[in-house]
Amino acid sequence: QLQLQESGSGLVRPSQTLSLTCAVSGDSINSDGHSWTWIRQPPGKGLEWIGYISQTGNTYYNPSLKSRVTISVDRSKNQFSLNLNSVTAADTAVYYCAKALNWVGFDPWGQGTLVTVSS
Amino acid sequence: DIRMTQSPSSLSASVGDRITITCRASQGISIYLAWYQQRPGKVPKLLISAASTLQSGVPSRFSGSGSGTDFTLTISSLQPEDVATYYCQRYNSAPLTFGGGTKVEIK
Numbered sequence: 001q002l003q004l005q006e007s008g009s010g011l012v013r014p015s016q017t018l019s020l021t022c023a024v025s026g027d028s029i030n031s032d033g034h035s036w037t038w039i040r041q042p043p044g045k046g047l048e049w050i051g052y053i054s055q056t057g058n059t060y061y062n063p064s065l066k067s068r069v070t071i072s073v074d075r076s077k078n079q080f081s082l083n084l085n086s087v088t089a090a091d092t093a094v095y096y097c098a099k100a101l102n103w104v105g106f107d108p109w110g111q112g113t114l115v116t117v118s119s
Numbered sequence: 120d121i122r123m124t125q126s127p128s129s130l131s132a133s134v135g136d137r138i139t140i141t142c143r144a145s146q147g148i149s150i151y152l153a154w155y156q157q158r159p160g161k162v163p164k165l166l167i168s169a170a171s172t173l174q175s176g177v178p179s180r181f182s183g184s185g186s187g188t189d190f191t192l193t194i195s196s197l198q199p200e201d202v203a204t205y206y207c208q209r210y211n212s213a214p215l216t217f218g219g220g221t222k223v224e225i226k
Binding site: 047048051052060063100104110111112 | 120151153155157162163164165168169174204206208210213214215216217218219220
C-alpha cells in the first residue's frame with residue numbers, strides 16, 4: 001500500500017527557506033507515469049495547491065508562489081522535496097504531499113506537517 | 120487562471136437530508152473535476168474523480184455530476200460521519216485550483 005510521509009523543520013525564521021521532504025513507501029516513485037505534488041493549508045483556511053513534478057521531471061507551480069518554489073525528486077531515495085524561500089508568516093500552514101494521479105486527482109495524501117514561520 | 124467557486128460556503132442539515140454542493144469553474148474544464156472530503160482534523164480524502172466517478176470504498180450516497188463549468192456533489196442521505204469540509208478541484212491543466220470549500224454540519 002502506497003504511503004507518503006512528510007518531514008522537515010516545523011519552525012522557520014522569516015526570510016529563510018522552508019524545506020520539506022516527502023518519503024514514498026510501498027511503491028517506487030518511478031513505477032508509473034503519475035506526478036508528485038505539494039499542497040498547503042493555513043490554519044483554519046482552505047487548500048492551496050503549491051505545485052507538482054511529473055514523471056519526466058517537469059515542474060508546474062502555482063503562479064502565486066512560482067518565484068519562491070522549487071520541487072525536486074530524488075529517485076534513489078524514493079522521495080521528493082519542496083523548497084520555499086523568503087518565507088513570511090503567511091506561509092504558516094500544514095503542508096501535505098500527495099500523489100497526483102493523471103486525470104483522477106490527488107491520492108493518497110501524507111499526514112501533513114505543520115510549518116510555522118516565526119522569529 | 121481558472122477560478123473555482125463553491126457554494127454555499129457552509130450548510131447545516133439534518134441526518135437523512137439530501138444536500139447538494141455546487142462548484143463553478145470560471146472557464147470550461149470538461150469533466151476534469153475532483154471532490155475531496157476533509158473531516159475535522161483529518162487529511163483530505165479523494166471522493167470523486169472525473170466529475171462523477173466514485174472512488175473505491177466511498178459510500179453510494181455520494182454522487183457527483185456536471186461538465187464544463189457547473190458541477191455538483193450530492194449526499195443523498197446525510198449521515199453524522201459526513202460532517203466535513205468538501206472541496207472541489209480542477210485538474211485539466213496547471214494551476215490545479217481548489218474551490219474555497221463547503222463546511223457541512225448536522226443540525
